[in-house]
Amino acid sequence: MKTELGKMRSLAKEIPLQFAHCVKRANSVMHHHQEALESHSSNVTVLADQVAQLQQNLDDVTDKLGREKKRRQELHNLLMELRGNIRVHGRLRPLMEFDADNQDMASLGRPGTRSEVVVHFVDDENICVRTSKHNKVFEYERVYSPTEKQESVFDEVQPMLTSLLDGYNVCIMAYGQTGSGKTHTMLGSHRDEDYNPSHDPHPDEGVIPRATRELFRLIEEKPEGSHTIEVSIVEVYNNDIRDLLSRDPNAKHDLITGGDGQLSIPTVTSKSVDNVYSVMTLVQYGLRTRRESATMVHEHSSRSHLIVTLTVVSRAPSFFATKSMSSADLSSSGSGFGGADGRQTPTLGKKGRAQSQTWTPDQLQGMQLSLQQQQQQQQQQQQPVIRTKLQLVDLAGSECVGMSGVKGAALREASFINKSLSALADVLGALAEHRTHVPYRNSRLTHFLQDSIGGDAKLLVLLCVSPAQRYISESLQCLGFGQRARQVQRGPTKRRLPSSVEKISGPESSIKPRTGSASK
Template identity: 30%
Template sequence: MDSVAVAGERGKVATLRRQQVVRPTNILVGVRARPLSEVERAADDEDAWIYEGGDALWETTVDGEKLRRYAFDYAFEPPTGTSQVYASLGVPIVEAVMEGYHGTVFAYGQTGSGKTFTLMGAEEQPGMTVLAIHDCFQRIERAIEEQGAEFHVRVSYLEIYNENILDLLNPSGGARLTIGHDPVSGPHVKGLTEEVVLSYDRVIEILRVGERNRHVTSTRLNMASSRSHTLFRMVIEAAFPHGDAFAHGAPHPCLNMVDLAGSENVKRSGASGQQVKEAGHINTSLVTLGTVISKLVEGAEHVPYRDSKLTRLLSSSLGGNARTAVVVTMSPSGRCVPETRRSLQFALRAMRVVNKARVNEVADRAALVEQLRREIAELRAALVEGGGGMVVTKQGEMVSAEEMLRRMHEYHEQERARIEEEGQAEAARADAGARTASELAHLAFAAAHAVAKLEAAPTAARLNCGTSIRPSATPRREQELSTARDPTRSSRRCAPGDGREGAATA
């Protein structure tokens, strides 16, 4: 991807983002209408929609009269550029990821409506995925320069084809990949290739390899119709300095960019043979996705995430631990109104789903215990020197020594409870979890004992110590990076930019 084009698009994004409002809990939804295609114009199709105020659109009659209004967070009329779509829907998700939250962007819409073009773009107009990767690495570089942080980034790329999960970075592997679940990171694919990356350019190379390996075909509605759902994931582990060492708890978020295959009317698309089977699997999984959304809106006790591999992988992003944005793409053609109407109804339901995102951390438990020990030792040393009096925290707040120890005691209790809970969820590491919880309980008791002694201490002292603990992720050695797979495999599908879905029309 041309770096000049990316820089130009990011400049537009910076200006546009100053006017945006972010919704941090509900799924963020925007609708993007592409221009009429050459085929549609040749058939004398007309735009059947009226766009209003940047967040709504009207379905119209054949006479141009307003019939039904649909309102969303954003509504992008043609020929809105991808940079503006990214500024509204992508930047809030990237910001959340860099703050430690999981983030997901997925594109939904009928076949040929411009989903893949919106996410992957073209040389002259980078897609949301490319802009998001570029944005993340810019923020990483600033954190390294300004905060002395360390980062460990890895990426993976998969597709769900006929309900089978395939590794786009190792298509010749032949292994049947299955879905597992981690109590912290959520659903993941066992055995999926993960590439360790050091730069934006390397990620783009990997992205191109994955795109070449996707299943695509030509139909009447789309010259390069995606026959599978794809999920590109970038995991970002960060470690920030804490005193003389790195903190022992680090943000461990992931950015998911999901390109859903389009719903397809087999009669209109002219699908036959294998294409009919593919369309059947695509439509079935999209129906399940719609059912999941509906159940979440209804507040149902059971949500059928496990009814398809797509919804199982997206379970954290739908009503779970993630910040999520959906871009619904549509053709403005009057002939596509029934399909577009269904897409907009899906978007309206998705807007009502509330996610419960939290900062995701990976804790090095042994290091966490050691950090807590050091803090207890500092407090005891202060007691010996005089105890009592006022304390200045690292945030510059002046509190009493009693208050400082109370906070420490409360924090240690919370950490002990959290690790006990994680230990129960991770049966394979139950012994280690129990030992850690026991040590934390001992430290909490030590803090409580220190509080009791301090209450009786008569003299004043000033203590400069912090109250926050962030366990660090250990960066992998550079030797390991050199062994990462170089994905220079032969193309078995299509090259990026060769008739990508919607590219000729969006």
């Protein structure tokens, strides 16, 4: 017992020593791991700093690339404007359900089917057509991918609207086959709630409502009363021009060349508007009478070319105005108001004798206000105006009669549509080749758009392209049309001036210097 008790005592004495040794060893291991953790944390911090620096460098390079790309595009657009080239943008729509062509929806877009995607978005300047027979790349000023929203399209259109208030005509037209998205691009979705007029912007709004909204915003920044807007809406249906705002939309209208060389249709209804809601209300009214019918290709196939014209009437600078009478001239031109201090003014009585009449201060003040109003009205009547046009064109789609399955009246409509689009291509071909004769009068469409196509307007063509294999012929024709349009060089766009400046005649237009005063 004593021996075992001694062993237990010795073990009891060794336990604190062993515990202290274990604690010391644990502290040493913990300190080692702590140093390793701090080292790793320091390395992680360094790596994080390096990653942040690389990210910052990447952001700087990306921003610089974006600025340089934008600057290059601005310089390119300036060069195009100086040459008078037609700007061409391409928009590739996504694959839709009706592209399946009555096949199983599970096969939509599958290789080897008629809905296979053969038109591809490459980058923001190129579209590629890749099939067993074709492998072509088409380059344009801007290309929109199938995922890009309506806002992206309008961002490229917006700078052209500033030119409208600077005195330049602007024309934006959508070109493409039936069902390629032209009306969606220009107006918005076919859902009724999107077409309905609204004071507030809608994400699916097309170019027409967005351009109208932007135009009124720009006018609000100008002096009050310096700009007014008028709108007219017509369609070219079966080679006839029809007024969609008229009570008789079936009445035909003829183009007339004015004294300034500008084409106009004086019989077309033109409405004054002061906000976006009123414009879109009129557009909605016109769309109710626009020709539409369902085909095997598209449920809402437009059977006419829609042209919405916003005419901006701007007050010309004061140096264009003709000489007007002053208030002193008006007061001395037989108004019979007498002096301004309330003195008696002689007037003729019944027998021709001079009689005196006294005016009260209130009467004199009212007469002076009347004189000022007369002078302002006379100045407004004499001040010339500048009329610029924004033409927004939703062309009817070209279509293959065999594919669309149209018959009867629809077949006749398709024939006129294809003829007018062919005439448009012929006009662009003649302009690109600088022919002496340009066949504008081969179609009412080209005749109506002669000023815009021929160089009197900044013109943007929006190519709308379907991606599916079943439309490959129409897609190639559309893309080729855009290539021909890019080759047209029309010279610098002409700035509009008041018509009175061009027509003015008489002593004020032929003022000769006085030789005597000149010699002095």
